[in-house]
Amino acid sequence: MVKYYDGFIKPIDASRYLGIPLSEIYAMLDAGELPGVKLGNRWRIRISALERWLDEEVSKEELSKLAKRLKNVDPKKLEELLGEREREDRKGGPHPQGG
Numbered sequence: 001m002v003k004y005y006d007g008f009i010k011p012i013d014a015s016r017y018l019g020i021p022l023s024e025i026y027a028m029l030d031a032g033e034l035p036g037v038k039l040g041n042r043w044r045i046r047i048s049a050l051e052r053w054l055d056e057e058v059s060k061e062e063l064s065k066l067a068k069r070l071k072n073v074d075p076k077k078l079e080e081l082l083g084e085r086e087r088e089d090r091k092g093g094p095h096p097q098g099g
Helices: 011-018 022-031 047-055 060-069 075-091
Strands: 037-039 042-046
């Protein structure tokens, strides 16, 4: 049997996990773009909520907005990936990441 652990992580851990600068993680939490709860004056992110958030289907605009928050993103590569996704969406096929 597989044991499943669900707990909370700090924003710094989410930053490292997602490859998004910590300041952007806080901005996303404040804007409600990233699932989190405020315990007192500190943000915490439930691991299962973060995993669900990562698995959700997102629009091209949301994906582009998120990609701009990532470190070292090549704009040409981003446009290429978004174009591939759009073509797959029109065909009704799977996305390259398996979604």
